[in-house]
Amino acid sequence: MLHSSINHGQVRLQKLLKYAVIVTVPEIKTLLINLTILGPHAAFILRWSLAAACIFAFFQTNTIAQENDSKAITTEKCWEYIPDDPDTVTSSLAGSLLLLKGQSGRLEAVNSHDGTKEWSVEIGGEIISRPVYYNERIYLVSAASSPNGTGKKSVHLRSISSMTGLPIAMTELPASDSYVLQTGDGRIMAIGSSGNLNAFDLDLKREWNILIGGAVTAGPIKFKDGATFASDDSVIRHVSLITGEILDRFPGDSLPTSIARDANGTIYLGDDRGRLYRIDPAAGKVIWTFKSGGRFESIISANGHILAASVDNFLYKVSASRGSVVWKRRLPGRILGDPLTGSDFLIVSVVGEGSAYIIESDKGKIVGKINFDDNLTPITAPVASDNGIMIFNLPGKVTAYRLGTCK
Incomplete structure (x- = not known):
């Protein structure tokens, strides 16, 4: 019975370590008592496992859990701004200024680096x-x-x-x-x-x-x-x-819903039937077609690939040359606007979700989330300032985060 109890405690600790859950003080005390009745070899293994658990217990960070063993990601909230117009509906960038457009006709300018107000006009x-x-x-x-x-x-x-x-x-x-x-x-x-x-x-x-x-x-x-x-x-x-x-001028046979061009002038078009086309405008012909489960609302051309968001709740990474899927990632809802793109990660907001997803751009794995205060859901897609800060337009306020630290 005692041996079974020790094995159960050892398995539980391994699970806690695997999922990076903090070990509680009573669990640590129980395991310390069990160490005294284990053999030398078993005690050695459990002692080192326990030491690792203590690190999780006493040195917490804002590290984001990941699906793989790649380097940990941290995020930090940099600032928050409450607009004069509570019905602010969109935001865009003007150099280092963030422009907030309200439904009442008010336009506000905020410093995108620190969230301080610059001016506001009707x-x-x-x-x-x-x-x-x-x-x-x-x-x-x-x-x-x-x-x-x-x-x-x-x-x-x-x-x-x-x-x-x-x-x-x-x-x-x-x-x-x-x-x-x-x-x-x-x-x-x-x-x-x-x-x-x-x-x-x-x-x-x-x-x-x-x-x-x-x-x-x-x-x-x-x-x-x-x-x-x-x-x-x-x-x-x-x-x-x-x-x-x-x-x-290039005629089609469906309702276009999104469009992009690469540096060579090649056109990528999404339509309401869930089709993505590569079009050679010089030759006036379609090079390839890719079919998804819903209309495409966002297309981005980047580094020889196409990032395309469909209302089937999938984000696709497609080879620009062949039209084949490199990866696809299902999200819990419809993707809101264009994802923010970087060399290593994508930042994606989802309709009705009080968070933004961090996706590894190479493999399409979700490697973290940015959880917003009060579970507020974004109104529009995020924008990125010139110093790497990600800005999210939430109901009644604007909030800014950064991967790593804000300084």
Whole structure:
């Protein structure tokens, strides 16, 4: 009976060590008593196991448990910020500034390194684009109800100072429910959800405008001297930022939902049928097709591979040259926006989850989680500042973490 009890205690200790669970003080006392009745060899083994357990018990860290035996990962919370507008819905970066867009039309700028507030302004209407940063200015599109009571909204492209938030220039845009902005070559292009494209110089003087056959559903993405996007007429277009000329046009047979281009100009397109394509725009043909269980909402081209997130709750790493799966990782819910990518790890937020997952980029293993206070669930995908801090937009606050330490 005593021998059985000792063996049971030894097996329990091995399990505790395997899963890095802290051994309690009563367990340690029991094992110390059992050491006195073991033979020399068994006592030696158990003594060293016990020493290892004590290390876990008395030297706790914020180490994240992993699926393999690779180097431990630590995370640290760096700062937290409570926005003036509790209904902050998106965040984006403007150099070292974090821009917080509220539903009421307020825009706030926060230092992304330490979470201190720089400025806050009322735009004068709902902000219907993601603010973008270019040439020390912030550009955005706002919509306000017409003062004459007709119910129509007046839509404007605005530029403001990134240093102070003060207005610089404003110009009118065609009515659309939302806009996406693209910058480059000393210009800013505003693409409306109704299919109108408008280009301006940096002082918001109009240079050209065109109307395409459908609403933009994927992109735009900057490539060379133009912008590539896809629309609900199933067409991919590459438009010159300088002239508005359509430089490339590639028709499809489904609704595009996400798009990416690599440095060579190859296009990767995801659609609502769960298909991922590699397209050679010069030859005008599909090179390969990969099929998943749901529409693709995010595609990232990186280092000869494609990272693609589907509504089937899988994150896929696909070979860019062959279209074959390198790995796939199932997550507990739909992936929220684009993952943050690094040389070794990916940071992924999931809809309805009060945490973010740390995934090893080489093998696709989940190697840790960042658990948010009060189990709050992210509203948008995380963004990364220029000093490696990861910023998460949560209900009523913004919080920042870093792998390793914040200093």
